[in-house]
Amino acid sequence: MEVPILKQGDYLIASIQAALTDEDLLKLRDELAERVGKYRSRGVIVDVTVLDVMDSFASRTLTATAHMLRLRGAETVIVGIQPEVAFAMVQLGLTLEGVTTMLDLEEGLAFLNRQIKTKQGAKRAR
Amino acid sequence: MEVPILKQGDYLIASIQAALTDEDLLKLRDELAERVGKYRSRGVIVDVTVLDVMDSFASRTLTATAHMLRLRGAETVIVGIQPEVAFAMVQLGLTLEGVTTMLDLEEGLAFLNRQIKTKQGAKRAR
Amino acid sequence: MPGEILTEVRILIKSDADVVTARQQARSVATQLGFSGSDLTIIATAISEMARNIVSYTGMGEIILGPTHHGTKQGILMIARDEGPGIPNVAKAMQDGYSTGNSLGLGLPGTKRLMDEFDIVSEMGKGTTVTMKKWKR
Amino acid sequence: MPGEILTEVRILIKSDADVVTARQQARSVATQLGFSGSDLTIIATAISEMARNIVSYTGMGEIILGPTHHGTKQGILMIARDEGPGIPNVAKAMQDGYSTGNSLGLGLPGTKRLMDEFDIVSEMGKGTTVTMKKWKR
Ligand SMILES: Nc1ncnc2c1ncn2[C@@H]1O[C@H](COP(=O)(O)OP(=O)(O)O)[C@@H](O)[C@H]1O
Ligand SMILES: Nc1ncnc2c1ncn2[C@@H]1O[C@H](COP(=O)(O)OP(=O)(O)O)[C@@H](O)[C@H]1O
Numbered sequence: 001m002e003v004p005i006l007k008q009g010d011y012l013i014a015s016i017q018a019a020l021t022d023e024d025l026l027k028l029r030d031e032l033a034e035r036v037g038k039y040r041s042r043g044v045i046v047d048v049t050v051l052d053v054m055d056s057f058a059s060r061t062l063t064a065t066a067h068m069l070r071l072r073g074a075e076t077v078i079v080g081i082q083p084e085v086a087f088a089m090v091q092l093g094l095t096l097e098g099v100t101t102m103l104d105l106e107e108g109l110a111f112l113n114r115q116i117k118t119k120q121g122a123k124r125a126r
Numbered sequence: 127m128e129v130p131i132l133k134q135g136d137y138l139i140a141s142i143q144a145a146l147t148d149e150d151l152l153k154l155r156d157e158l159a160e161r162v163g164k165y166r167s168r169g170v171i172v173d174v175t176v177l178d179v180m181d182s183f184a185s186r187t188l189t190a191t192a193h194m195l196r197l198r199g200a201e202t203v204i205v206g207i208q209p210e211v212a213f214a215m216v217q218l219g220l221t222l223e224g225v226t227t228m229l230d231l232e233e234g235l236a237f238l239n240r241q242i243k244t245k246q247g248a249k250r251a252r
Numbered sequence: 253m254p255g256e257i258l259t260e261v262r263i264l265i266k267s268d269a270d271v272v273t274a275r276q277q278a279r280s281v282a283t284q285l286g287f288s289g290s291d292l293t294i295i296a297t298a299i300s301e302m303a304r305n306i307v308s309y310t311g312m313g314e315i316i317l318g319p320t321h322h323g324t325k326q327g328i329l330m331i332a333r334d335e336g337p338g339i340p341n342v343a344k345a346m347q348d349g350y351s352t353g354n355s356l357g358l359g360l361p362g363t364k365r366l367m368d369e370f371d372i373v374s375e376m377g378k379g380t381t382v383t384m385k386k387w388k389r
Numbered sequence: 390m391p392g393e394i395l396t397e398v399r400i401l402i403k404s405d406a407d408v409v410t411a412r413q414q415a416r417s418v419a420t421q422l423g424f425s426g427s428d429l430t431i432i433a434t435a436i437s438e439m440a441r442n443i444v445s446y447t448g449m450g451e452i453i454l455g456p457t458h459h460g461t462k463q464g465i466l467m468i469a470r471d472e473g474p475g476i477p478n479v480a481k482a483m484q485d486g487y488s489t490g491n492s493l494g495l496g497l498p499g500t501k502r503l504m505d506e507f508d509i510v511s512e513m514g515k516g517t518t519v520t521m522k523k524w525k526r
Binding site for chain 3: 183213215218
């Protein structure tokens with residue numbers, strides 16, 4: 001199950017469409033790392049709304065993805081974690097430490113817009 | 127004993143009014159997870175001022191609640207832990223690991239305002 | 253324990269609402285016995301932990317609260333008693349972080365830290381009795 | 390376990406696609422048994438963790454899902470079984486953060502927290518069996 005990655009201006013949006021195998025998740029990570037370089041993207045949103053399970057492998061891979069993309073110059077936001085999924089994750093001990101999480105795509109985009117404006121402001125001020 | 131949850135702009139404020147049973151606490155957790163989605167809240171304050179006991183179950187449940195809500199995109203602050211309650215908690219070995227605690231509602235609101243401004247501004251390492 | 257407890261309060265513990273009742277009663281009895289401030293919180297917290305263990309790990313049990321003394325020291329005696337399955341390894345159960353449930357495993361060791369005296373007797377298939385004392389300052 | 394399992398579903402686990410199948414089956418069996426809401430997510434998550442351990446640490450194994458009961462309590466029985474190398478130190482493996490791979494080491498202890506009952510038996514060179522139960526509320 002490949003994850004479609006849309007380019008929208010400075011951002012990439014990966015909308016997970018169905019349950020993913022571990023291999024699909026690793027492919028997504030690599031694909032995002034490549035495209036962030038290719039499109040010089042400033043922000044990435046991974047929409048996990050449809051995922052009904054976020055287990056330790058998925059959490060670890062998404063956390064690693066966010067860290068990797070930051071090193072490549074893009075901010076990552078995970079959006080759409082459902083309440084029951086959040087509940088199970090917390091019980092398992094998974095907290096996505098160091099990763100930005102937002103309610104949904106809209107909030108994620110708003111976050112990136114604010115984020116990037118501030119970064120540009122800071123640069124101009126220099 | 128149901129806990130009233132007030133919506134105040136981008137925030138939800140849960141003001142515990144009386145001693146809670148374990149079930150009440152679990153209900154509060156689930157209710158907050160749901161409303162954060164419904165109202166697109168950015169911050170949640172749980173006011174425990176009236177609690178004269180914060181035992182291991184309450185600590186564990188509030189910690190889990192804060193982690194869950196973060197995964198849903200909202201920052202949580204526990205406010206109003208009384209000095210004697212804090213003392214007993216420390217003796218018991220309860221530390222609310224990874225949860226923000228503030229003196230009172232006012233401080234909690236000020237914290238959320240700063241927090242959300244910072245999120246809008248330059249990214250700080252969490 | 254006859255002779256030691258002059259007046260006592262017994263609270264039947266079988267649901268999580270009883271845990272709330274027990275901690276409120278503990279606070280009230282302790283106040284009557286002359287405790288105040290943070291000691292009341294400590295006593296109520298200890299009772300909350302022990303009452304919850306009864307609900308979590310046994311069907312039913314009771315909390316007994318009353319006065320106690322030792323020489324000139326005055327205090328409160330608290331007993332949490334059940335006829336549940338018992339604890340296979342009490343030494344292990346008394347360690348921080350040990351839990352057979354999904355919880356923090358701080359109830360028994362933490363409560364011991366809150367009390368001046370803490371004694372636990374458990375027999376497999378017979379039940380568990382925790383006897384605690386807190387002295388007035 | 391005969392008599393306990395009335396109808397059961399067995400899923401062969403040998404690749405990471407089977408992990409996805411197992412968690413979907415777990416959700417489906419649990420739904421048929423009357424579970425709903427966050428319990429379905431919890432059951433699917435537990436199975437995902439146990440199925441992944443089979444793929445990661447052994448060649449192959451199986452997941453068995455079926456009904457169970459205890460007195461009036463009704464629930465789901467989940468067994469994850471393999472004939473892999475076994476776990477040298479089960480107590481260590483049950484600790485948060487312990488992993489011989491490069492992963493989080495939360496699979497076993499975290500899954501125990503998700504379940505009402507969790508039992509693991511492992512014998513070196515013979516394999517590992519994890520037996521879990523979740524009761525309906
Ligand atoms: N009254 C009791 N009857 C039987 N077992 C008990 C009782 N109280 C405690 N236990 C056992 O001792 C363990 C440790 O208890 P405790 O320190 O209170 O931590 P927790 O309740 O968080 O597990 C429990 O997990 C349980 O197995
Ligand atoms: N079915 C199994 N067979 C053999 N070893 C296992 C099995 N399941 C778990 N283990 C061992 O136990 C350790 C802890 O497992 P777990 O808590 O699931 O964390 P993780 O899988 O992240 O390492 C693993 O690193 C592995 O060494």
